[in-house]
Amino acid sequence: MKRQTLHQTIVGEIEGRILSGEWPPGHRIPFEHELMAHYGCARMTVNKALAGLVKAGLIVRRQRAGSFVAHPRPASAILDIPDIQADIAGRGMAYAIRLLDRRRRKPEAGKAEEIQLAGGGDLLALTCVHLGDGRPFALEERLISLASVPEAASVDFAETAPGHWLLGHVPWTEAEHRIAAISADRRLAGLLDIAAGTACLALSRRTWRGTDHITHVVQYFPGNGFDLVARFTPQGG
C-alpha cells in the first residue's frame, strides 16, 4: 500500500466498484452519513471525495435523492469519442448502418496487438458502412474484446452502430486516437462510392477500461465534406 490520504482512499474504493461494474450506471451509492460511519471520518472528508468523483464524471448527485453512478457519456459533442450515429442524426439526416461482415474469431497468432486486445478471450470482428440519407458516410472496421465486453456477442449490430452501443453500455477510462490521411484504394472507394485515389481520413481509436482493452476501431471518412472537430480546454484534469 502506498501513502495516500483518506479521501483518496474513499475515491479509490468507490472508483474501483464503478469501473469493475459492481456498481452499474444508475446505482445509488451510500449517503454521505453512511460513508462517514463506514470510514469513521468527518462529513467534509467524504464530501471532498464525492466532489472529486463528480468532477471526474463518475457520479452525479441530486439533493434529497442521493448520489448515483453516472451513465457513461450521454452526448459527447466534443472530440472525445465521436458517435457517428448521433452525428449523422444531428445533421438532420436519416441514419442507417449496413453490416458487411460479422465474425467471432481468435486473435491472429502473429499480431501482438490483437492478442493483447483479446485478453485471453475471443474477438468480435465487425465491418460496416454508416449511411446518411442512404449515402455512404464512413467505413468502419472494428474489433471488440469479448473478454472485456461479453454482452457484445448478443447484440444485433445491424440495428445499432457498434460505437453507439458501446458508448451507452461500457464506461471507458482512456482512449487513444491516431489520425492519418490516405488515398482511397479500390475497395474503399467502392464502399464509400467515391473515386479511387480520393483523399480520406483514417481515424484509428483504441479504448480501455482500466487496464482492460475494450475495442479497436478504424473509421474511414471521405476527406471532402467531412471534418473532425475537437474543441477543448487546457489541462483537462
Add this chain to the structure above:
Amino acid sequence: MKRQTLHQTIVGEIEGRILSGEWPPGHRIPFEHELMAHYGCARMTVNKALAGLVKAGLIVRRQRAGSFVAHPRPASAILDIPDIQADIAGRGMAYAIRLLDRRRRKPEAGKAEEIQLAGGGDLLALTCVHLGDGRPFALEERLISLASVPEAASVDFAETAPGHWLLGHVPWTEAEHRIAAISADRRLAGLLDIAAGTACLALSRRTWRGTDHITHVVQYFPGNGFDLVARFTPQGG
C-alpha cells in the same frame, strides 16, 4: 451579479487576474491567510478555491514557498496543442524552419472570421515550412491577432516556430481543431517535396484566451508517415 458561492467568487477573481495578464506566470499569489483576511472567511474556503485552480492547471503550490501562477503548458504530450518543433526534436531529428512569408496586414474586408480574429487591430500573417533533418515535415499558414498578442510583432519567426513561441508565452483557455484530408495541389506538393495528389492531413486550429481570439493556423502534413495522436480520458474537467 449572479448567484455564486464564496469560493467560486475567489476562483473567479484570481482567474481573472491571471487570464488578464495582471498576474503573469511565476507571480506569487497571496497566501491563504492573506486571502482569509481579504475575504473574511475560513481557511478551508480559500483552500477549496485554490485547490480548484490547481486542478485547472492555473496555479502551482509549494509548501513553505507559496502559490504561484503556473507557466503555460510546459510539455503537452497529448494532443492538445501539438508543438511541431518539440515533436521533431523528440524524434531525434534536427529541427529547422523556413519562413516563406511574413506580413502585417489588416483583415480582409469580406472575411468575417479574419475581422473577428483581428479584434480591431492588425493581423500578422505567416507562412512557413517545418523541416526535420532538412526534409519538409509540414507547411504552416498562420494568422496571429496583434491586438491579443502585440509582442508577436517583434519576434523573429525565422528562429523560433510560431506555435512553439506562442505556447510558451501566451496562456490559452480554449482551442478548436478541425481535421480534414485533402489531395496535395501543385503548390503544396512542391513545398512538401511530395507527388501532387498525395493525401495530406489539413489540421486547422483556432485558439482563444477568454473571449479574445489569439491565432488561427492551418498545418498540412503528408499523409504517409505522419499520424496525429491524441490520448485522453473522459470528461476532461
Add this chain to the structure above:
DNA sequence: CAGTGGTCTAGACCACGAA
C-alpha cells in the same frame, strides 16, 4: 527552525426537491 500548504474534525445553516 518557522511558516507554508495538506489534511482533517465536529459542528452549523441553508436550499433544494422527492415524497
Add this chain to the structure above:
DNA sequence: TCGTGGTCTAGACCACTGG
C-alpha cells in the same frame, strides 16, 4: 415536509521545505 447534498466555520495537527 424533511432528509439530502452544498456550503461554510473555527479550530487542529502534520509534513514539507526554504531560509
